[in-house]
Amino acid sequence: MDVVIRHDLCDDERDYVQKRLQIVCDCLLSHGIDCKPDEVPRVALLGSGGGERAFISILSVLRQLGEDNLLDCFLYLAGVSGSTWAMSSLYAEPHWSENAVDTTSKVLRSLSKGEGVTFSDGVQWLMGRHKEGDLSLSDAWGVITCGIKGVSLETRTFSDEASRDQDGADPYPLYSAMERTYFDEKEMEELWFEFSPHEAGFTEHGAFVKTSLLKQEFEGGRVKYSPNRKPMDMVQLQGITGCVFGDVKEIEQHILDWIKSHLPWSQDQAAPLTGVLQIVMALVELVEYKHDMxxxxxxxxxxxxxxxxxxxxxxxxxxxxxxxxxxxxxDRKRKQHVKNVFGELIASADEWGQEWKDLNNKLTDALWVIKHILPLVYEWEVGNVPSFLYHFNDPRVPEEMCKRHTLHLIDAGLFLNSPYPSVLREAREVDIIVSFDFTEKEPFKTLEGAKDYADANHIPFPKIDVNEHERVCPKSFYVFEEEGKPTVIHIPLFNVKNCKVTSPDEATIKQEWDEYDTFRWTYRDKEKIGHLVDLAAANVNRDDILKEIRKAAERRKAKH
Incomplete structure (x- = not known):
């Protein structure tokens, strides 16, 4: 059976953790915290979502942790949405955390330069995904994400990291998503989906498969190999986990803008439209204004x-x-009428687009995108992955989860903007969660959402208590702890310390939020990037973090 149902860790993660714990043990000793390997506190670092703001901020945090010799205190690095953009780039470098300052700086430089994936390269990759099957908007978003970061397509497979880095040199990476079908239709509780280099699956139900098999077809819990289907690469993973915007219209508009920017009228808007361009313009308009009959x-x-x-x-x-x-x-029939016209024009694209096809250049790529990506925007097809639970029969898995042939995995930030569920798994035995929260303008929303999630799933989580003033003027460092529960360190991005607020007026903090709004697109200004880097780095409170780790080590010792 290729599908496994269990709540403990797979052997590969356990082996990695044991090696990583020795590195953590050595790092703690360098800070004067002496403990045996089985007394080492398990510390997880969390990066929330928040688009490019989160991408830049988590890179800055990791760089500062490297400078402070704190990075090797962490057993896990877990991310959601924008933070996963950074993770996917960092883990391209084996043993990246050993030289975290240079590695993170390199990624930040790529952002400011704005170089990276070309339109042609992106279309070629999308064509490959189309041949595999299950092409969706998440794939297009993965290509766009590489462009935002200023990097070429990150086509290494995620499962490659499982075989490449087995010495525990870096924190064990965890990525997160949500299953859209259940999230939208409310047929059951929201389903958290996690990816590690070794396994991927549903956290609550303990249903997992090897990450290398994730894109294969399944029937009754067994894989049906297809030579056309390659393991999931980082472009597709980013497209699924890092679709940053909570507003569907925002995502849709950015994908449409990407398509429109590579059409001929974007270079010369005064030029007369050929017959092909008239049809293309109409198709784009039907998608962009599909709710305006x-x-x-x-x-x-x-x-x-x-x-x-x-x-x-x-x-x-x-x-x-x-x-x-x-x-x-x-109105209902009008919408169907428009949909019918759209579908017929897409179906006849090879005919009306023949003059572009014959050119064999950028216009050929543009026609392919119109024919294959634009319909996905119209129907809003995202996160398509063959369901490994299809026709699976096990009483521990709800029957409804096994009926659909396809999973629709989306950015977990739409439900909970930080990867708490993954590090709260009992088998991971996490003692301290250090959460750097980049969530827009509501500094405790994600933290309180994590508390609600934990309570609903009967998972130990400390009580959260903050006053109303702190909700607009948060401190830079919060510790929530209760006996028998993991300690949660919560660090809001903009706070009274790094924004230098000396009065009850929250205007300074609001000004920073307005400047680094999630929907501002795209950061290239080195000064603007540098300012955010400095603010995020100021949140790494070295002494306070070590103080909590030392307390956790003492608690572990007391148990032994």
Missing amino acids: DYCHTALVRLKSNLGAVCGKLSPTLHDLDYETWTGME
């Missing part, structure tokens, strides 16, 4: 007029469109 009707009327005699051949539905028919339709 009046706008869609105007676009269709214009297109029908321009297409003339070829209209019926390319789209019978468009050919039959007239004003009386349209005005007599209910």
Whole structure:
């Protein structure tokens, strides 16, 4: 059986953890904390979501931890959304944490330079994903993410890290996602999905497969190998875990902007539109304004007029469109009418786009994107992965989870913007959670969400108590602890310390949030990046972190 149901750790993670604990033990000794290997406190570092703001901030935190010789105190590094962008780049370098300052600085330099994946390279990668099957918008988003970071396509497979780094030199990485079907339809509780180099699966139900098998087809708990399906690479993983925006319209618009920026009219908007471009423009408009039926009707009327005699051949539905028919339709039928025209024009793309296909250049790539990616935006197909639970039969897994052929994995930040569920797994025995929170403008929302999650799943979690003033003017370092529960260190990004707030007025903190809004696109200004780097680095309170680790070590010793 290739699907396993268990709540303990796989053998490979246990082996890695044992090697990593020895490195943690040596690091603690360098800070005057002397403990035996079985007394070493297990400390997890969490990076929240927050788009490019989180990406820059977690890099700064990791660089500062490296400078302070604290990075090897951590057993796990877990991320959500924007923080996973940083993780995917850092772990490209074996033993990156041994030289964390240089490694993180290199990634930050790539961001400011803005170089990286070309449109052609991105389309070629997407074509490969299309041949494998299950192409979705998450794949396009993974390509765009590499462009945001200013790097070439990160095509190494995630499971490669399992065989490459077995000496425990770096914190064990954990990525997180959510299963969209259940999250949207509320058929059951939200389902947390975690990825490690060795295993991937549903945290609450303990249903896992080897990460290297994740994209294969399954039937009844057994894999059905397909030579066309490669293991998940970091482009696809980033597309799933790092789709930063909580607003579907924001994601949709950025993907549309990416497509439009590589069409001919983006270079010369004054040039007359050819027949091909008129159809392409109409298709983009039908997606961009699909909820505005009046706008869609105007676009269709214009297109029908321009297409003339070829209209019926390319789209019978468009050919039959007239004003009386349209005005007599209910809104539901209008939407279906627009959808039908869209589908017919996409289906006839090889015919009307022949002149682009013959050119064999950038326009060929653009036509492929119009034909294969634009429909995904229209239908909002995201995070498609074959379900390893398809027709799986085990009473420990709800039957509903085993009925669907495809999983739809999305950014976990849409539910909980920090990867608490993964490090709260009992088998990981985490003593201290150090959470750097980059969540926008609500410094305790994620922390309190984690408390609610823990309570709902009967997981030990300390009581959270903050006053109303701190919700707008948070301190730089919070410790929440209760006997028999993991200690939670909560560190808000903008706070009274690094923003130098000396009065009850929160205007200074609000100003920083406004400057580094999640939807600002894209950071290239070195001064702007540097300022955020400095603010995030100031949150690494070395002495306070070591104080809590020392207390955890004493608690472990007392148990022995």
